[in-house]
Amino acid sequence: MKLKQQGVADLGSVTFYDLKSALYKGWSDMRRAPLYGFVVASICVAFGFLLLWVTLATGKSYWLVFAAVGFPLFGPFTAVALYEVSHRLEYGEPLVFSEIFGVVLGQARRQLPSLCAIILMVFLFWFFLAHMIFALFLGLSTMTNVSTSLDVYLSSDGLTMIAVGTLVGALFALLLFMITVFAMPMLLDREVDFVSAMIASFTAVQNNLILMVFWGAVIAVMTFLAMLPAFFGLYFVLPLFGHASWHLYQASQARA
Numbered sequence: 001m002k003l004k005q006q007g008v009a010d011l012g013s014v015t016f017y018d019l020k021s022a023l024y025k026g027w028s029d030m031r032r033a034p035l036y037g038f039v040v041a042s043i044c045v046a047f048g049f050l051l052l053w054v055t056l057a058t059g060k061s062y063w064l065v066f067a068a069v070g071f072p073l074f075g076p077f078t079a080v081a082l083y084e085v086s087h088r089l090e091y092g093e094p095l096v097f098s099e100i101f102g103v104v105l106g107q108a109r110r111q112l113p114s115l116c117a118i119i120l121m122v123f124l125f126w127f128f129l130a131h132m133i134f135a136l137f138l139g140l141s142t143m144t145n146v147s148t149s150l151d152v153y154l155s156s157d158g159l160t161m162i163a164v165g166t167l168v169g170a171l172f173a174l175l176l177f178m179i180t181v182f183a184m185p186m187l188l189d190r191e192v193d194f195v196s197a198m199i200a201s202f203t204a205v206q207n208n209l210i211l212m213v214f215w216g217a218v219i220a221v222m223t224f225l226a227m228l229p230a231f232f233g234l235y236f237v238l239p240l241f242g243h244a245s246w247h248l249y250q251a252s253q254a255r256a
Contacts, residue, residue, distance in 0.1 A: 011182055011204035012255030014211050018248060026244030029086050033095055036085045037239025040078045044238060048231045076116055076184055080104050082242030083188050090250075103188075111187050111194040118198070119176060126172045130165060137161035177216045178205040185249040204252055215248070 030037050084103045088095055107113075137157045152158050182201035186192060205212040219241050226233025 010256035011200055011249075011252040014204075014208040014215075014248065014252050014255075016211060018251040019211065019215055022244040022248040022251065023240070025086075025247040026240050026242070029082075029089055029243035030239045032089055033085050034239075035097075036081055036095075036100065037242070038235065040081055040242065041235040041238045043078055044075075045231045045234055048227070048234075076112055076119070076180075077104050077107060078238075079184055079242050079245070080107050080112065080188055082239060083185050083246040086243045086246040087189075090247075107188070111192070111197070112184070114194040115180065115183060115187065115198070118194070119180065122172060122176055126169065129168055129172075133161060133165045133168065137164070173220070174213070174216070177212075178202045181205060181212070181216070181245065182249050182252065185246050189249070189253075208252075 081100055081104050084100050085095060087093075088100070138152060138161055153162060179198040179202050182204050183194070183197035186197045186200060187194060190197075222237050222241070223234070226237040
């Protein structure tokens with residue numbers, strides 16, 4: 001992709017029609033270039049199976065922490081592949097496998113790794129607070145194992161811990177969504193620093209808060225449901241929302 005001129009693109013309003021249009025165009029891109037969505041989803045599914053196997057084989061649930069930490073490092077790069085495919089389809093450019101994944105590798109020398117580092121730091125702080133909340137409410141509770149002493153979670157302290165933890169987790173998820181949903185496609189589209197891209201993304205979501213929170217909730221719910229059938233639902237959900245995210249960014253930029 002040829003980068004646009006230096007500077008942050010202003011992002012405009014988002015309408016419900018934009019969400020529907022983005023999904024329609026995302027679905028169209030999936031059908032026109034299914035190989036790329038299959039490859040991206042396969043990487044994520046393989047990563048999920050690997051961590052699940054290690055967790056079951058060792059009986060240690062802390063391996064799931066590595067999954068949560070590892071995904072922010074490579075997840076944005078897989079999204080770039082889908083953005084690049086959508087861009088090429090939109091402008092009638094040829095889909096060349098080596099060129100598209102060359103663009104992905106080229107992001108390692110630009111601003112995307114810095115954005116990944118920010119995502120990772122937010123995740124780590126999120127884990128830290130989660131442990132603090134657990135210790136605050138259940139640190140003195142009697143339990144043989146966190147995953148087997150389920151009755152303690154039904155106590156008043158346990159239910160309070162779940163409520164507070166869910167609220168804090170939702171706020172962190174919202175923050176990550178706000179700083180990345182438009183920042184990642186912007187970093188591919190323009191020659192701009194990651195801080196400016198995050199600010200532009202945060203501001204755009206803030207200005208379209210209700211619709212964008214709805215969009216984020218749809219993505220979260222669909223991704224969760226996609227993981228239930230042994231991760232295989234990700235073969236549909238990841239390409240669809242990856243392509244759709246690019247088109248939503250384009251729609252917001254066009255309305256600026």
